[in-house]
Amino acid sequence: MTDVDVPESHPRYESLLTRHRIEAGVEKGITSKQGLIAQGRGEAYDYLLGERTIPTADAAARAAAAHLLRADHAVLSINGNVAALVPGEMVELAEATGADLEVNLFNRTEARMEAIADHLREHGAEDVKGLTADGRISGLDHERAKVDADGIGDADVVLVPLEDGDRAEALAEMGKTELVVDLNPLSRSAQTATVPIVDNIIRAIPNVTEHARDLEGDPEAQQQAIDEFDAEAALDAAERAIRGGDIE
Amino acid sequence: MTDVDVPESHPRYESLLTRHRIEAGVEKGITSKQGLIAQGRGEAYDYLLGERTIPTADAAARAAAAHLLRADHAVLSINGNVAALVPGEMVELAEATGADLEVNLFNRTEARMEAIADHLREHGAEDVKGLTADGRISGLDHERAKVDADGIGDADVVLVPLEDGDRAEALAEMGKTELVVDLNPLSRSAQTATVPIVDNIIRAIPNVTEHARDLEGDPEAQQQAIDEFDAEAALDAAERAIRGGDIE
Numbered sequence: 301m302t303d304v305d306v307p308e309s310h311p312r313y314e315s316l317l318t319r320h321r322i323e324a325g326v327e328k329g330i331t332s333k334q335g336l337i338a339q340g341r342g343e344a345y346d347y348l349l350g351e352r353t354i355p356t357a358d359a360a361a362r363a364a365a366a367h368l369l370r371a372d373h374a375v376l377s378i379n380g381n382v383a384a385l386v387p388g389e390m391v392e393l394a395e396a397t398g399a400d401l402e403v404n405l406f407n408r409t410e411a412r413m414e415a416i417a418d419h420l421r422e423h424g425a426e427d428v429k430g431l432t433a434d435g436r437i438s439g440l441d442h443e444r445a446k447v448d449a450d451g452i453g454d455a456d457v458v459l460v461p462l463e464d465g466d467r468a469e470a471l472a473e474m475g476k477t478e479l480v481v482d483l484n485p486l487s488r489s490a491q492t493a494t495v496p497i498v499d500n501i502i503r504a505i506p507n508v509t510e511h512a513r514d515l516e517g518d519p520e521a522q523q524q525a526i527d528e529f530d531a532e533a534a535l536d537a538a539e540r541a542i543r544g545g546d547i548e
Numbered sequence: 549m550t551d552v553d554v555p556e557s558h559p560r561y562e563s564l565l566t567r568h569r570i571e572a573g574v575e576k577g578i579t580s581k582q583g584l585i586a587q588g589r590g591e592a593y594d595y596l597l598g599e600r601t602i603p604t605a606d607a608a609a610r611a612a613a614a615h616l617l618r619a620d621h622a623v624l625s626i627n628g629n630v631a632a633l634v635p636g637e638m639v640e641l642a643e644a645t646g647a648d649l650e651v652n653l654f655n656r657t658e659a660r661m662e663a664i665a666d667h668l669r670e671h672g673a674e675d676v677k678g679l680t681a682d683g684r685i686s687g688l689d690h691e692r693a694k695v696d697a698d699g700i701g702d703a704d705v706v707l708v709p710l711e712d713g714d715r716a717e718a719l720a721e722m723g724k725t726e727l728v729v730d731l732n733p734l735s736r737s738a739q740t741a742t743v744p745i746v747d748n749i750i751r752a753i754p755n756v757t758e759h760a761r762d763l764e765g766d767p768e769a770q771q772q773a774i775d776e777f778d779a780e781a782a783l784d785a786a787e788r789a790i791r792g793g794d795i796e
Contacts, residue, residue, distance in 0.1 A: 319585075326581055333574055336581055337567075340588020344732070347589075348596075348791075484592070542596075543791045 325384025363529035371457035403430030573632025611777035619705035651678030
């Protein structure tokens, strides 16, 4: 995280970094209009949450790391905002867990698909899936359903950060273990997930990677991280944190 | 409000209308990237508020209407999102209260100023201020400080919806009676305002107009609306509504 000219100790560092990356995403044709609006929604929830990783979000990140490590085939789904905000961090997480990276857009255009794949490659990705689009998610209309047959189509565990509710539900209905990053604990994506991480993606993805490195090669600790995580309790805690946070 | 192809009874009507207008604003060069992010923040707060006008927001709208009617010189300040979201509604409010309309942008460019003035004229505005820029708000740097000397410069009452905190504070320090529309009760704009209306602008502006029509020619009722409104209590109530709203 060295792409803004502000010291990491600056109180608004994270927020300035986020703003910088999302604007660069627009310049590169990665972030859509809908993506900018979604970014704003996330800012509001993060503000109410106190711009911090709450304990249940940390437990969720640990459980997510365990699921990724134990998967037969894990895939990290990348949309425009994910690519703009955490390109290098997603590549690192893929390397730490042996997961594939797949570009998957709500508003799919070839130009945006290519721009995002290029952006990931610039951040060190070697294999980027999503451009073949020879598989389908059942229960969604044509364009929204497209995935790679040997990517999300074949995966048993998928990380879908900042995902649209319809697609999150459809993926869950296909029986996949779904890991979600979403700052709104009431969203359908968060409600549908096996593991909802209610946290800013800028904080969450490096945190999942750190837990993955810690849990690697320790199947017992992985099992424990999964068993101890209670999705419903985590969503309730996140909502309490957002609703009940102190007034500054 | 007939510019989307959805019946007004549709449960998502307001939200779809908002989305439609903001996207049209981007196409016309009216809404900026920052405006889209701000729109998303507003969506999140409105969602937590229950997408409704709470009683204290209605009381604020009534007090704002009274201030506009009693002003020696009232000005309605228009930025990119205001122009995109409620162009016709602002023109109607100006007519109902005898206020001036002035375009005032945080990121001022001549092209955006002109696009917004044109958009307001298409919605019935006759005189649009803001293009002369021969006045200054004290305490702000050059570009941010520009106003019309015979507009905001001269006004005793200003309605500044969706305004940046710095400018809201600077206007308040100039001794102007400041009426704000902002969905975040913790924002500096809301905290600084004489009358903070914590409501979606799509609901708030027509509501102020309705109250203005009701209060017109009745100085006693105007005085009562102003006296009965308690800004601090209204901000507290709005925060409680956002923080404590029921889970759906």
